Amino acid sequence: MCPAPAPAENPENPTACIVLADGTTFYGRGFGAPGEIQAELCFNTAMTGYQEIMTDPSYAGQAVTFTFPHIGNTGVTHEDDETADPVARAMVVKWDPTEPSNWRSEGTLNAWLEKNGRIGVGGIDTRRLTRAIRQQGAPHVAIAYNKEGVFDHAALLKSARDFSGLEGLDLAKEVTCAQSYTWNEQRWAWPDGFPKRSTPGKKVVAIDFGAKRNILRCLASAGCDVTVLPATATAAEVLAHKPQGIFLSNGPGDPAATGEYAVPMISEILETTQLPIFGICLGHQMLALALGAKTIKMNHGHHGANHPVKETATGKVEITSMNHGFAVDAQTLPEGVIETHVSLFDGSNCGIRLADRPVFSVQHHPEASPGPQDSFYLFERFSAAMA
Numbered sequence: 001m002c003p004a005p006a007p008a009e010n011p012e013n014p015t016a017c018i019v020l021a022d023g024t025t026f027y028g029r030g031f032g033a034p035g036e037i038q039a040e041l042c043f044n045t046a047m048t049g050y051q052e053i054m055t056d057p058s059y060a061g062q063a064v065t066f067t068f069p070h071i072g073n074t075g076v077t078h079e080d081d082e083t084a085d086p087v088a089r090a091m092v093v094k095w096d097p098t099e100p101s102n103w104r105s106e107g108t109l110n111a112w113l114e115k116n117g118r119i120g121v122g123g124i125d126t127r128r129l130t131r132a133i134r135q136q137g138a139p140h141v142a143i144a145y146n147k148e149g150v151f152d153h154a155a156l157l158k159s160a161r162d163f164s165g166l167e168g169l170d171l172a173k174e175v176t177c178a179q180s181y182t183w184n185e186q187r188w189a190w191p192d193g194f195p196k197r198s199t200p201g202k203k204v205v206a207i208d209f210g211a212k213r214n215i216l217r218c219l220a221s222a223g224c225d226v227t228v229l230p231a232t233a234t235a236a237e238v239l240a241h242k243p244q245g246i247f248l249s250n251g252p253g254d255p256a257a258t259g260e261y262a263v264p265m266i267s268e269i270l271e272t273t274q275l276p277i278f279g280i281c282l283g284h285q286m287l288a289l290a291l292g293a294k295t296i297k298m299n300h301g302h303h304g305a306n307h308p309v310k311e312t313a314t315g316k317v318e319i320t321s322m323n324h325g326f327a328v329d330a331q332t333l334p335e336g337v338i339e340t341h342v343s344l345f346d347g348s349n350c351g352i353r354l355a356d357r358p359v360f361s362v363q364h365h366p367e368a369s370p371g372p373q374d375s376f377y378l379f380e381r382f383s384a385a386m387a
């Protein structure tokens, strides 16, 4: 059944308001929890996986507008959480979420956001908003939802302009685990025959800069016994676990802002061991920094579940899941570091490896949560490097 059409933007009785730092204003209908936030606003083009997106710790400090119009119609289930609670500060959609229609659903998106103190805004012309994001670069915004529909526009504009932005912001420390823990749960759904382990457990230390659960599941499914350590773990603490390989997780914020702890930790491990290392997204950017390259802030980043990436060695194209606002500047890769993957959207760097040992990382998300499964082989490659 189709829901009633989303109203044109600026409905008559708006209960939510989005103010961009340039003054552009959108009115819509609030859902979830009333409140007010500041954030960087990005757009995500995935058609499914809104719960995984909202709970991905890499979205700390950000709000997400979904370009796909029907969001919320599969409800929520605890199995899809990438971390305990939603992390993105707000979500913006075109249609108001409907009642869920899905055998896995345990509740509505609306109730889940409300319980977790997160704002939803419906009835927005998300095409126009997305064009604004593309044209001006991911904007700083203030988003407010109150049931009276009374907004202090000047105060919201000031709030949007006061937002510090993500550049220079170290958020990994805020979302990392407080203590170390072990992880054994494997992927539950894919590919055929999973969960299963082809080889006995390899001892892997995963550094949690904001790790998604499905990455840990993929490592487990590829034969790894995973010990997760907090983002601030030193090289000595990592090596004390006598790992056969080290994994560097995804995470929020500016990779260059972790230069005081994570990057030196990685450099020390690179200098003192020959251990296999695998990094994803923020982990990829940090590995590149530790190897002497530089990272840059992108205009509006890559956030979606159908981004084509080419593996340079084979020419093979993978359709990948993406979520990043920073990128490794391929021009700054030092000798001995090979560019392994590039984005076919804009040619930006999507992967590197060391020429002489199994140290590699990718910008995209091979755990595909949400998204296509093409890049799962990277987990198997990491596991094989430890054999």
Ligand SMILES: NC(=O)CC[C@H](N)C(=O)O
Pocket: 058, 249, 250, 251, 252, 253, 254, 255, 280, 281, 282, 283, 323, 324, 325, 326, 327
């Ligand atoms: N998903 C991630 O790990 C994101 C990495 C980094 N915070 C970026 O936006 O580029």
